[in-house]
Structure formats: C-alpha cells, structure tokens
Amino acid sequence: MQSLHNVLERLKSGRTWDFPGGVHPVDFKTISNTTVIKRPSLPECLYLTVKQHIGLEGQIIVAPGDKVLKGQALTKNSHPLSVPVHAPTSGEVVAIAPHVSAHPSGIAEATLQIKPDGEDKWIDLTPLTNYQSLPKPELIEAICSAGIAGMGGAGFPTHIKVGVQKEVEYLIINGVECEPYITSDDRLMREHAWQIRQGIDVLTHILNPKHIIIAIEDNKPKAIEAMQVACQENRKYLVCSVPTKYPAGGEKQLIQMLLNKEVPSGGLPIDIGVLTHNVGTCYAIADAVFSGKPLIERVITLTGKALSKPGNVWALLGTPMSHLLDFAEYDVKKQKRGQRLIMGGPMMGFSLRSDHVPVVKVSNCLLVPTDSEIPLTEAEQACIRCGACADACPAGLLPQQLYWHSKAKELDKAQDYNLFDCIECGACAYVCPSQIPLVQYYRQAKATIREDEKEQIKAAKAKERFEARQARLEREKEAREEKHRLAAEARKKRAEATPVKDTADQIDDSVSESDPKAKVAAALARAKAKKLQSAPSNTESTEQPEKAQKSAAVQAAIARAKAKKEQQAQQTAEAKEETPSQKSAAVRAAIARAKAKKEAAQQNLEKPTAESNEPQDTSSQELEVSEMTAEEKKKARVAAAVAKATAKKEAERQEKERSDNSVAGEQAHNEPAQEVEASEMSAEEKKKARVAAAVAKAKAKKEAEQQEKESTDNSVSDEQSQSAPTQEVEVSEMTAEEKKKARVAAAVAKAKAKKQAERQAAQQNDIDNPEDKELTE
Known part of the structure; x- marks a missing residue:
C-alpha cells in the first residue's frame, strides 16, 4: 500500500x-x-x-x-x-x-x-x-x-x-x-467547466475532504484542458488523466486505478474514506x-x-x-x-x-445503430468453459459460475459467488464466444433476490405487528381483569362498611312500596326517630339515640306487620268464600246431569225388544256408566283431601296470627327481614291453595260429566244426588285398588300439611327466641 x-x-x-x-x-x-x-x-x-x-x-x-x-x-x-x-x-x-x-x-x-x-x-x-x-x-x-x-x-x-x-479523505470527481x-x-x-468547478466548491465546503481529484479519460484532451483551466486557482484540486480502458469509469475500478485501494466485498467507497460524484x-x-x-x-x-x-x-x-x-x-x-x-x-x-x-x-x-454497426445478437450457444469471461471481469468474479447458478435459479449459491459485486459492465458478455447474454441472467437473479427480500421484510413486519397486537390485547385483558378485581374489592369494602340500619331501611322501602298503609306507618316511624334524634339529651347516656332508633324501627315493623296480616286475612276469607260456593255449584251441576242421564237410560230400557238389534250401543253406555262411577269416586277422594288440607292450613294460619300478636311488641331491628320472609311464605301458601282448588274443581267437573254418561241405576243416582255423606258411602264401596290410591293421596296431603306446619313453627321459634333474649337483657 x-x-x-x-x-x-x-x-x-x-x-x-x-x-x-x-x-x-x-x-x-x-x-x-x-x-x-x-x-x-x-x-x-x-x-x-x-x-x-x-x-x-x-x-x-x-x-x-x-x-x-x-x-x-x-x-x-x-x-x-x-x-x-x-x-x-x-x-x-x-x-x-x-x-x-x-x-x-x-x-x-x-x-x-x-x-x-x-x-x-x-x-x-x-x-x-x-x-x-x-x-x-x-x-x-x-x-x-x-x-x-x-x-x-x-x-x-x-x-x-x-x-x-464519516470523514472523507478523497473526493473523486468522475469525468472518465x-x-x-x-x-x-x-x-x-x-x-461548462467553470460551473462544474462551482459544484465542486460546494461539495468541498460540505464534505471538507483532504484531497480532491478530477479524473478524466485520456481520450478527452480538450475536456482535460478545460477542467485544468477552471481548477488552476485552487491547489487542492488535482486534474489527472487515466488510461482508456473499459470499465475505468466504474466507481470501484476508478478508486483502484487512482488510489490503489480496493473497496471490500459488499462495502461502499465511504468505508475506505472515498466519495465519488x-x-x-x-x-x-x-x-x-x-x-x-x-x-x-x-x-x-x-x-x-x-x-x-x-x-x-x-x-x-x-x-x-x-x-x-x-x-x-x-x-x-x-x-x-x-x-x-x-x-x-x-x-x-x-x-x-x-x-x-x-x-x-x-x-x-x-x-440508434444501423444493422451492420451493431449486429443483432445471434442465438445463444452452450458455454464452452473457455474462461474468457473470467479474464475480462473487472471485479475478479467467476461469471461462468454465476451464469450457471442464475440460470438454474440457485440464488443462494449465486450469492456465495458474490453476485452483487457484479457491476453489470457487460465485459463478460462482450468477450463470450457463445453469445450468452450473461448480464441479463445476472440482472434477473438480482431482481428476484431483491423481491424475495422485500417479501421477507413484509412478512417480518407483519409478524411484528401481529405479535405487538397480541401483546396489546393481552395487556388490555389484564388491565380489564385488574379493573374488575379492584371494583369487586371496592364493592366488598362498601358492603362491609354499610350499617345494618341502612340495609333494613332498604328492605322496608322495598316492602312498603306495594302496601300504602305500611308506607305511611314507616314514614311516621321515621319521623318519630328523627324527632328523637334532634331532641337534646342532658341526662341520658350515649346509648339513648341507638335505643330510640331501635324502638322506632320496632314500631314501624309492628305497623307493617299488622297491615300485612289484615290484607292476608282478607284474601284468605275471600278464598274461603269462593271455594265452597264453587264446590256446591259443581255438585248441583253434577246432580242435574246425572238425573238427566238416568231418565234417558230408563226410556231406552222401556223400548220394545224388537229394537234389541243394538246391543253394542247399550253395552257401551253401561260401560261408560261404570267408568263414570269410578271417576266420580276418585273426584270425591280428591275433594276430601283438598278440604282437609285447606282446613289444616287455616288452623296453622290462625295459630301463627295468635303467636305474632303475642310477640309483635317485642320485635327488634331484625324484624323487617323476618317479615319479608313471612310475607313471602304466606303468598306461596296462598298460591298453592289456589292451585289445589283449581285442580279439584277441574277434576270434579270431569267426574260429573262421566257420571252423567254412566248413570243407569236409580238407586246409585239418588245416592249421588243427596249429599256428601252419600259420596262417602260410595268411597267405602270402591275397589281395593281405588281405596289404595285414595289412602296414598290422603297420606301425601297429610304429610305435606304436617311438613308445612313444622316449617312455620320453626320459623316462628327463630323469630321468638331473639325477642326473649332481648327482653331478659
């Protein structure tokens, strides 16, 4: 060097x-x-x-x-x-x-x-x-x-x-x-040598190189002379001629000719401190x-x-x-x-x-050449491996290897032979005796590689965007979960910090909305409590406001309980009045239909024996009568079970009312929630009673219609039209299977009534025990 x-x-x-x-x-x-x-x-x-x-x-x-x-x-x-x-x-x-x-x-x-x-x-x-x-x-x-x-x-x-x-040591102006x-x-x-020199002055001011070389090929003597005249005022500018040789104007080849420096493979001239324009x-x-x-x-x-x-x-x-x-x-x-x-x-x-x-x-x-000036390229022949292309390559490459790999689309191997160091000067194709357009193969291979790299870059960017999106969605999910967790904790803390009185007031409000009397009573109770809180206290201890609040709450609860009980009693009375009237109407209708059927059957029996050619009809009527009798017996059993259950519930309700009246004045701040439960139970019981009455009514109607079809015997129809005692006699005359079903139905009804009574008694005990403790204290 x-x-x-x-x-x-x-x-x-x-x-x-x-x-x-x-x-x-x-x-x-x-x-x-x-x-x-x-x-x-x-x-x-x-x-x-x-x-x-x-x-x-x-x-x-x-x-x-x-x-x-x-x-x-x-x-x-x-x-x-x-x-x-x-x-x-x-x-x-x-x-x-x-x-x-x-x-x-x-x-x-x-x-x-x-x-x-x-x-x-x-x-x-x-x-x-x-x-x-x-x-x-x-x-x-x-x-x-x-x-x-x-x-x-x-x-x-x-x-x-x-x-x-980077620092620029040599600025080379290429005029080769x-x-x-x-x-x-x-x-x-x-x-325009003078204006070219002005441009060199601007580049020198921007880059501040140590040396400026203007290179011109020696087949341009007038251009060399003009540039020497334009640059003679600046001693840093050196105008020199280079031998005529193709491709001396190539950037890397010119640097090698002037400075004896070689640009590394895959590198740029600035890597060795050189810049060319x-x-x-x-x-x-x-x-x-x-x-x-x-x-x-x-x-x-x-x-x-x-x-x-x-x-x-x-x-x-x-x-x-x-x-x-x-x-x-x-x-x-x-x-x-x-x-x-x-x-x-x-x-x-x-x-x-x-x-x-x-x-x-x-x-x-x-x-624009003539046909003889630059003849058209002849047909491509097979490579004869003469090596002329390798001798002519100014980049020191192996053009025949690049040709084979580029033609076979073996792009990785072509890059191994430094495909991109090729300057596409065409010297190899110029000396090729087989007329192979080598540069075209190299250009196509380079273009394909660049397109593949672009696709890879796009795929990498798409993958990066996808991963970034997934990470963002995961962060958002974690943020939502954390937000929900904090909100749940906040709700839990607020629920723990909320006094029992507020909860009781909320329950009172929800209960009293459907009952005007209870709403008025609750309002009066709250007004009394507010009055007691605003009154001055000079002798009582700090526990008096709390006692006043409790007493006000008790009074409000008692008022609501009374209003509820009056409403429930009224509804129960209406249900009692309705059920017997419906039953009596159904019995009277059944009796009327039975009588009508009996008269029709008697008329059929009195007809002459000449009309006995219809035995199938008579037998079918008799079969229907017998079946109606069985259904009528089943109806009686169901009606008896329903009546028994209704009487049992009425007795339990009366017992509950007596117990409620005895402890109504002793209920404390827990009473509102208990009243809500009691009211819900009464409503459920009323619903069950109405359903049972409707079922009994439907069954009674169906049995009555079947009785009308089956009634052929005067004594049977007379007994059915008398009263309930007659029906009880018919129950005793039922078959063994029907008696078994009746006993099972009665037992089920009795068990349900007993279970309901036990549950009400247990709830009443839960209500009574706190009251007893509070009174003893």
Whole structure:
C-alpha cells in the first residue's frame, strides 16, 4: 500500500494503477462530440415519471387541470430516499396515469403529463450565493429540494451521499465516461467547466475532504484542458488523466486505478474514506445553489449511424424519444430489420420497447445503430468453459459460475459467488464466444433476490405487528381483569362498611312500596326517630339515640306487620268464600246431569225388544256408566283431601296470627327481614291453595260429566244426588285398588300439611327466641 505522499506524486506525474480484467472496445465517440450542445424545441407533451432514481417515489401534489410554472415542484419528499420532480416548463397538467417507462421491461409507471403553454415562465428562484455562511444541513436540504440524483447512471439521491457522517479523505470527481458512443460528459466539461468547478466548491465546503481529484479519460484532451483551466486557482484540486480502458469509469475500478485501494466485498467507497460524484451531478449542484434552479434538464447524447444529425442536446426531463429522433433526423431506411433504439451505450444500455419512452434523470445516451454497426445478437450457444469471461471481469468474479447458478435459479449459491459485486459492465458478455447474454441472467437473479427480500421484510413486519397486537390485547385483558378485581374489592369494602340500619331501611322501602298503609306507618316511624334524634339529651347516656332508633324501627315493623296480616286475612276469607260456593255449584251441576242421564237410560230400557238389534250401543253406555262411577269416586277422594288440607292450613294460619300478636311488641331491628320472609311464605301458601282448588274443581267437573254418561241405576243416582255423606258411602264401596290410591293421596296431603306446619313453627321459634333474649337483657 502506497503512502499518501507517494499516491499524489504518482498521480501528478501522470501514472496510475490498474484494475484486473477490462476490455478495449472501439469508442465511436467522434460521431457525436464534434458539435456543441444544442437545445431542441418544446415537445407537444412532457411525460414525467414520478420515480426517476434509486429509492422511493415522492407524493404527487398536483392534479389534472392544474396550471404549473417552470421549476415548480410536482411531488414532495415522503421518505429520505425520495427526491421531488419539477415541471420542466410552464403549462397544464393534463393527466396522471401509467406510461411506458425507461426500463428494460418497458413496464408502465405513474407519470405526470404536462402540456406546455409555450410561455416557459419560471417560478421565483432563490439562489444561495453566500453558501459558505450557511449551515451545512441547509445546503444539503437545498440539494434535496432541487431533486438532484446521481447523473452518472446509478441515480442515487445526492443529498444522501453528501450527508455522510464519516470523514472523507478523497473526493473523486468522475469525468472518465468510458462507455463507447457516449460523449455527454465530454461536451459538458468542454463547455461548462467553470460551473462544474462551482459544484465542486460546494461539495468541498460540505464534505471538507483532504484531497480532491478530477479524473478524466485520456481520450478527452480538450475536456482535460478545460477542467485544468477552471481548477488552476485552487491547489487542492488535482486534474489527472487515466488510461482508456473499459470499465475505468466504474466507481470501484476508478478508486483502484487512482488510489490503489480496493473497496471490500459488499462495502461502499465511504468505508475506505472515498466519495465519488459525476461531473453532471456537480453541474446540477451549482445550478441549484447559485441559480436556485431545480434539476429539470440534462445533456443527452444522440448517436448512431442511423441518425443524420447526431450530437448532444439539452433535453428536458419527460421529453419522449420520438421528439429527439425527429430533432436528430432519424433515418428509418438504415434499420431494415425494424426500429432499434438503445438507451445508454452498447455495453450497459438496454433496448427500448417504444419511442414514447421519456427522458429521465439517469438518461445519458440514445443510441440508434444501423444493422451492420451493431449486429443483432445471434442465438445463444452452450458455454464452452473457455474462461474468457473470467479474464475480462473487472471485479475478479467467476461469471461462468454465476451464469450457471442464475440460470438454474440457485440464488443462494449465486450469492456465495458474490453476485452483487457484479457491476453489470457487460465485459463478460462482450468477450463470450457463445453469445450468452450473461448480464441479463445476472440482472434477473438480482431482481428476484431483491423481491424475495422485500417479501421477507413484509412478512417480518407483519409478524411484528401481529405479535405487538397480541401483546396489546393481552395487556388490555389484564388491565380489564385488574379493573374488575379492584371494583369487586371496592364493592366488598362498601358492603362491609354499610350499617345494618341502612340495609333494613332498604328492605322496608322495598316492602312498603306495594302496601300504602305500611308506607305511611314507616314514614311516621321515621319521623318519630328523627324527632328523637334532634331532641337534646342532658341526662341520658350515649346509648339513648341507638335505643330510640331501635324502638322506632320496632314500631314501624309492628305497623307493617299488622297491615300485612289484615290484607292476608282478607284474601284468605275471600278464598274461603269462593271455594265452597264453587264446590256446591259443581255438585248441583253434577246432580242435574246425572238425573238427566238416568231418565234417558230408563226410556231406552222401556223400548220394545224388537229394537234389541243394538246391543253394542247399550253395552257401551253401561260401560261408560261404570267408568263414570269410578271417576266420580276418585273426584270425591280428591275433594276430601283438598278440604282437609285447606282446613289444616287455616288452623296453622290462625295459630301463627295468635303467636305474632303475642310477640309483635317485642320485635327488634331484625324484624323487617323476618317479615319479608313471612310475607313471602304466606303468598306461596296462598298460591298453592289456589292451585289445589283449581285442580279439584277441574277434576270434579270431569267426574260429573262421566257420571252423567254412566248413570243407569236409580238407586246409585239418588245416592249421588243427596249429599256428601252419600259420596262417602260410595268411597267405602270402591275397589281395593281405588281405596289404595285414595289412602296414598290422603297420606301425601297429610304429610305435606304436617311438613308445612313444622316449617312455620320453626320459623316462628327463630323469630321468638331473639325477642326473649332481648327482653331478659
């Protein structure tokens, strides 16, 4: 490795290093570099592709129908890797739609279509002539706002390059332009060397490099002379020529030739303290800083023997190639196999699918060759493993291995052979005897790998979002559970802190809402309690207010109990009056129906024997009579059981009323809850009694109807129509099975009545015992 002093001395002496591989094609530069840069007329429509650089497209800020001025921004930055696009002239935005793009595939991309108005009116420009007094971030922002991207072919956003934080030791200005046919940089350095130097001054101010080297290929002597004259005032600027060899203009190859340094695999020049910029980029930076103009045009070479007037032109961005072909007088007859257009040079360029492709920021050449000038590629042959591609590769790769793995879609193995270190210079394809388009295979493999990486990034982001969502839902769930737990604890604490008196008052309120008398009594009791609390106490102890409250509560409970008992007694009396009347009505109806049936049966028996041909009808009537008698007996048993149960309940109720009257004055603060239970029991008993009465009534009605059908005997019907004692005799005449069922029903009714009486007695004891204790105390 040479020292810094030796490197500079070597360059000043005109000596350089070399890089491996490379080729020496015929340059054909004299076709287009003999005339000055011209400016064609305005096209009828400009097609501005939204994304013209490496990175992300900006956000469109205009709409169809908008009037725009020259230099007006049409998009804005939506990401650090995006730069805006500006209107190349004044006019109207007529459409925003997909249009064929400057890409090998010709894929349609979002495009702004502007129809020029011919006025070419500028917006207000703001130059930064005193740039040296401005902060560096402000200058970088001005470069970004001007929409400048690398104009040497890569199209990387310039503001990202100049905004590096690492120390820059060498700033290399690339004016090599090694691609055959292309002369745009040559003519730009010849005609605008002074403005290029201004751009170098701005970069030097921002980056503060130790050394600045302007490299130009030795086949451009006039450009070298012009740049030496422009840079002679600054001793830090070193203009040196490099040998003509393709691809000497490659970034990594140029660094190796000038500094004898090699950029590591997968690394960048800044990793070794070097930064490179194209002369066209320097010109655009000077325009943006000293004139305030955004990047709206560039120099493009129109060359090839199929053009009658080749040369270099200032082409507005968005100009369709058809317009440039008309300006250079394209001769269709010289391309007998059809129109053949190449964007770029013969080594790294690509064929265009349409002449409507617009000029973009990285367009530097439009090559229109004749059929004999650049023959069409012959059919691809099998690789013969000659090794010529490996000898020509300037990156020191193994092109044949990359070809095999790329063709077989073995992308992992292709990356193992450093696929992305390939600069796609085309030297391997240039020397291949089998006419294999090696670079196309490499580009396809790279594109596939990039797409796979994008999908993996999307999948990783989706997974991250999903996991974040799951974590958020889990946190929300835990927060809800904690909230519910705290609320439950708070409710529990409030319930424990609530006095028994409040609970009793709530029960009193709920009970008294349905009973006006109890409500009035409760209100009077509360008023007495409030009066007792407000009265002054001078001799009693602190326990007197509590006793007063208890006595008031007892009085209120007694009043409510009396009101409830009166209501229950009234309801019971009405039920008693209703049940006998219903039973007597049912018995009278049954007797009437039985008599009617008996008379009908007697009339049938008195008919002549000539009508005895209907024995089946008579026998069926007799069977119905016998069945009705059995059902009537069952009805009697049920009615007796219901009457017995009703009498039992009435006796228990009367006993309970006597016990309640005896202890009504001794009930304390627990009485309200007990009264609620008693009232609920009375209601349940009344409900059961009503259900039992309804069942007995229905059964009695059904038995009466069956008796009417079965009655054929006068003595039986007379006994049934007399009274209840007659029914008891019939019960004694029942069959053994019917007697068993009657005894079971009576036993069940007696057991239920006894159980109910025991439960009421137990509840009454629970009520009485606390009262006895309180009285003794």
